[in-house]
Amino acid sequence: MLQPFNYHQPSSMEEALSLMATLPGPKKVLAGGTDLVPALRRGELSPAHVVSLKQLAEMREIKIKEGRVHIGALVTFSQLAEFRPFRGPHNLLAEAALQVGGPQIRSQGTIGGNIVNASPAGDLLPPLVALEAEVRLCRAGGERVLPLDEFLKGLGRTCIEQEEILTEAVFPVLPGQAASSFVKLGRRNSLAISRISMAAILVPGATGIIEEARLALGAVAPKPVRVPRAEALLKGRRPDPSLLEEAVTAVAETVAATLGDRPSAPYKKVAVRGVAREALIKAAPQFGCKL
Amino acid sequence: MKPFRFTATINGRPVDLPVNPHRRLLDVIRDDLGLTGTKEGCGEGECGACTVLLNGRPVNACLVLAPEAAGCEITTIEGVAPEGGLHPIQEAFLEAGAVQCGYCTPGMILAAKALLDKDLSPTDQAIKTAVSGNLCRCTGYIKIIEAVRLAAAKLSGEGDAV
Amino acid sequence: MNRRGSGCLKDGPGVIGRNCRRVDGIAKVKGSAFFAADRKIDGMLLARVLRSRVPHAVLNKIDARSALEVPGVVAVYTASDIPGENRVGIIVKDEPVLVDDRIRRVGDALALVVAESEEALAAALPAIKVWYEELPGIFSPAQAMAGGAPAIHGQGNIQSVTRIVKGDADSALKEARVVISRRYTTQMVEHAYLEPEAGLAAVEDGQVTIWASTQNPHYDRREVARVLGIGQNRVRVVQAPTGGGFGGKLDISVQCLLGLAAWKSGRPVRMVYSREESMEFSPKRHPCVIDYTSACDGDGRLLAVKVKIVGDTGAYASYGPATLKRAAVHASGPYQVPNVFIEAYCVYTNNPTAGAMRGFGVPQVAFAHESQMDLLAGALGLDPFTIRLRNCFQPGSATATGQRLIQSVGIGQTIEQARAGAVQLGVLGGKR
Numbered sequence: 001m002l003q004p005f006n007y008h009q010p011s012s013m014e015e016a017l018s019l020m021a022t023l024p025g026p027k028k029v030l031a032g033g034t035d036l037v038p039a040l041r042r043g044e045l046s047p048a049h050v051v052s053l054k055q056l057a058e059m060r061e062i063k064i065k066e067g068r069v070h071i072g073a074l075v076t077f078s079q080l081a082e083f084r085p086f087r088g089p090h091n092l093l094a095e096a097a098l099q100v101g102g103p104q105i106r107s108q109g110t111i112g113g114n115i116v117n118a119s120p121a122g123d124l125l126p127p128l129v130a131l132e133a134e135v136r137l138c139r140a141g142g143e144r145v146l147p148l149d150e151f152l153k154g155l156g157r158t159c160i161e162q163e164e165i166l167t168e169a170v171f172p173v174l175p176g177q178a179a180s181s182f183v184k185l186g187r188r189n190s191l192a193i194s195r196i197s198m199a200a201i202l203v204p205g206a207t208g209i210i211e212e213a214r215l216a217l218g219a220v221a222p223k224p225v226r227v228p229r230a231e232a233l234l235k236g237r238r239p240d241p242s243l244l245e246e247a248v249t250a251v252a253e254t255v256a257a258t259l260g261d262r263p264s265a266p267y268k269k270v271a272v273r274g275v276a277r278e279a280l281i282k283a284a285p286q287f288g289c290k291l
Numbered sequence: 292m293k294p295f296r297f298t299a300t301i302n303g304r305p306v307d308l309p310v311n312p313h314r315r316l317l318d319v320i321r322d323d324l325g326l327t328g329t330k331e332g333c334g335e336g337e338c339g340a341c342t343v344l345l346n347g348r349p350v351n352a353c354l355v356l357a358p359e360a361a362g363c364e365i366t367t368i369e370g371v372a373p374e375g376g377l378h379p380i381q382e383a384f385l386e387a388g389a390v391q392c393g394y395c396t397p398g399m400i401l402a403a404k405a406l407l408d409k410d411l412s413p414t415d416q417a418i419k420t421a422v423s424g425n426l427c428r429c430t431g432y433i434k435i436i437e438a439v440r441l442a443a444a445k446l447s448g449e450g451d452a453v
Numbered sequence: 454m455n456r457r458g459s460g461c462l463k464d465g466p467g468v469i470g471r472n473c474r475r476v477d478g479i480a481k482v483k484g485s486a487f488f489a490a491d492r493k494i495d496g497m498l499l500a501r502v503l504r505s506r507v508p509h510a511v512l513n514k515i516d517a518r519s520a521l522e523v524p525g526v527v528a529v530y531t532a533s534d535i536p537g538e539n540r541v542g543i544i545v546k547d548e549p550v551l552v553d554d555r556i557r558r559v560g561d562a563l564a565l566v567v568a569e570s571e572e573a574l575a576a577a578l579p580a581i582k583v584w585y586e587e588l589p590g591i592f593s594p595a596q597a598m599a600g601g602a603p604a605i606h607g608q609g610n611i612q613s614v615t616r617i618v619k620g621d622a623d624s625a626l627k628e629a630r631v632v633i634s635r636r637y638t639t640q641m642v643e644h645a646y647l648e649p650e651a652g653l654a655a656v657e658d659g660q661v662t663i664w665a666s667t668q669n670p671h672y673d674r675r676e677v678a679r680v681l682g683i684g685q686n687r688v689r690v691v692q693a694p695t696g697g698g699f700g701g702k703l704d705i706s707v708q709c710l711l712g713l714a715a716w717k718s719g720r721p722v723r724m725v726y727s728r729e730e731s732m733e734f735s736p737k738r739h740p741c742v743i744d745y746t747s748a749c750d751g752d753g754r755l756l757a758v759k760v761k762i763v764g765d766t767g768a769y770a771s772y773g774p775a776t777l778k779r780a781a782v783h784a785s786g787p788y789q790v791p792n793v794f795i796e797a798y799c800v801y802t803n804n805p806t807a808g809a810m811r812g813f814g815v816p817q818v819a820f821a822h823e824s825q826m827d828l829l830a831g832a833l834g835l836d837p838f839t840i841r842l843r844n845c846f847q848p849g850s851a852t853a854t855g856q857r858l859i860q861s862v863g864i865g866q867t868i869e870q871a872r873a874g875a876v877q878l879g880v881l882g883g884k885r
Contacts, residue, residue: 386474
């Protein structure tokens with residue numbers, strides 16, 4: 001049983017923002033509820049008000065306009081996984097969405113919830129960080145747009161204010177020749193919390209060299225981390241098995257430095273090599289081929 | 292805390308009742324509507340025993356606040372079988388020996404239904420993915436997967452081909 | 454593959470060699486099988502247990518007056534409300550239904566609240582005041598067996614000892630070509646049956662009926678009768694469809710509490726555990742520490758084993774003595790061993806209770822004896838299959854306890870087939 005609270009179901013964004021501005025006492029925004037409802041049941045949260053976004057249909061859309069992808073905060077994991085335009089260069093988002101929970105969680109859970117929840121193991125966060133996404137935060141009479149990396153403050157912490165609602169994530173469309181991947185290591189395939197995850201984006205140049213590489217790791221730090229050393233190492237070179245090993249080593253060294261002497265470090269330092277190897281080969285099969 | 296007017300279609304029938312908004316869809320289904328075929332195994336969205344279909348998609352009824360499901364088409368295990376008979380998925384679960392203690396069975400059947408309503412020739416991987424949010428602690432997964440395969444054949448008119 | 458059942462009677466009588474449908478199958482696929490938590494009786498009350506948050510303490514006092522003032526609360530029962538004996542247990546009657554003197558683990562039942570609604574229960578539980586004096590806890594069998602350790606149950610912490618002696622293991626060790634000694638530790642395991650414990654009790658014409666998720670209705674009936682101080686003829690226990698048990702529902706969970714609540718209040722009462730409560734309260738697989746010495750000759754033939762098994766049964770014995778006895782009986786594995794010395798200790802601690810779980814202690818020792826076989830094989834450069842085939846039981850073999858095996862000794866055949874299967878799957882080379 002859940003502790004009682006006041007429930008609001010505003011029918012417009014204006015109404016929602018005005019509720020957020022005026023309701024007294026602790027309040028929580030309800031999107032998919034897959035994290036909020038169990039937290040309410042366990043009594044970890046006891047808000048006086050719950051503001052449901054259920055009726056804000058415009059937040060359920062994915063739009064591509066003027067070279068940018070806009071993903072509404074209420075877009076579910078299933079929607080992301082099934083969104084056809086994400087089968088190409090942006091497939092890391094679809095892959096990450098498919099790795100979340102099981103089908104039931106994917107039907108309900110939302111990208112907005114995944115972001116605001118700010119779990120170090122949040123599956124969509126490394127892809128969004130690699131995509132250099134920004135988030136839009138609205139409040140009555142104003143809004144602000146922040147890079148996701150800046151928005152995330154660490155384990156369960158973000159810089160969202162009490163009266164704000166995160167309405168969308170936005171990122172620039174990747175070039176058509178780009179390839180991407182997401183690999184997650186959990187204790188099992190389904191319903192598992194990420195132990196390590198990695199998102200990779202590779203943009204090849206005309207001659208087959210890597211023009212740009214972006215790598216982001218999940219669950220090795222309080223928030224996703226980019227791997228500038230490995231990214232720099234890949235840039236301007238041609239993917240092959242020896243470059244793969246160099247990059248994997250750079251990733252593993254970054255992880256070792258990030259984890260310090262945490263209890264999980266001995267395991268993750270080794271395991272991340274497999275994750276990185278798999279992610280890079282998925283993004284560029286040439287990494288796996290002996291020439 | 293004021294009650295919320297919960298209107299929805301459950302198993303094809305309209306329902307309209309006041310519910311306290313802090314109650315979960317699972318509580319409304321089991322306690323208010325007496326549809327106890329939907330089970331609570333964990334209350335955390337880990338086990339899938341409370342799976343119902345919300346507008347055709349599988350969800351854990353323990354993770355959905357009742358008012359969030361207002362206006363939706365909800366299917367519970369009680370709405371799967373035709374009057375006086377069994378749905379081919381239910382037949383298949385019996386024939387394949389996929390029912391043991393029976394506690395995961397309603398959720399498994401609904402997870403399978405969500406798949407088969409969209410895809411009548413699923414791969415084994417698709418079947419495994421479809422039931423990956425449902426735990427069976429008697430560990431009858433092999434037979435459950437066989438049952439879904441058999442149900443797909445029955446539904447596509449190849450019932451005897453498996 | 455034809456696995457389809459056509460019903461037992463379609464092709465004539467009899468069930469052998471035919472696919473049969475479960476008698477409860479149709480109800481289960483339709484969702485119309487009524488598990489204990491699905492049952493309702495008009496005027497039914499709900500119950501929930503206040504459980505200890507500390508592992509070891511002397512209970513001084515429980516004051517439920519504020520809880521009784523919560524609207525909807527009908528009663529709060531404590532140990533003094535129990536009309537009969539306040540101790541249950543399948544082998545040893547050592548577990549209180551509601552604690553009367555000492556708290557022995559986190560999760561011990563202190564008080565039972567009966568109310569009209571879940572809301573009332575939720576408000577009442579935190580309103581109960583409990584005074585206790587915390588004692589140092591014992592969290593490992595080693596600590597429990599050490600000299601001067603406080604006794605959890607009054608007469609020392611070793612609940613039972615099983616010894617099996619055959620031949621002269623110590624002398625045989627001296628003559629062995631290879632001797633390997635290792636310590637194996639196994640962990641606590643939760644059954645996690647998908648259906649948490651639940652039950653419903655009602656009193657009618659002086660008879661109490663309990664529908665419960667249980668594996669052990671006859672035992673439940675005896676215990677409820679003892680706790681209520683009434684004849685068994687006045688207690689009826691109905692096993693509701695049970696959503697998995699795996700040994701974990703052989704012990705008492707809700708039965709006695711529900712019997713008490715219905716008996717005292719005169720109204721039907723239902724109680725359903727949350728997953729957390731089930732996890733916290735229910736018995737587990739015994740964690741074991743196994744010191745294992747094996748000895749063999751140059752051909753890999755076992756000459757002796759010496760095994761010491763210490764099982765942590767937690768706060769209450771439950772099936773512990775039987776589990777450790779079973780572990781001892783099977784400690785030498787499916788192998789002919791001429792000289793055996795086995796000791797198994799069942800030990801009380803302030804950990805969660807351990808009881809029955811699939812295999813009753815045998816999986817724990819199997820981990821040890823099979824690891825030993827691999828180590829012996831390795832030491833002699835033998836294939837792991839070969840050493841097992843050289844030692845495994847045959848018709849006519851005698852077990853460690855002297856049982857002569859006359860027929861149905863399939864272990865050798867099983868090993869051969871497993872090897873053939875593994876070769877076929879390509880997971881193993883063909884070498885012998």
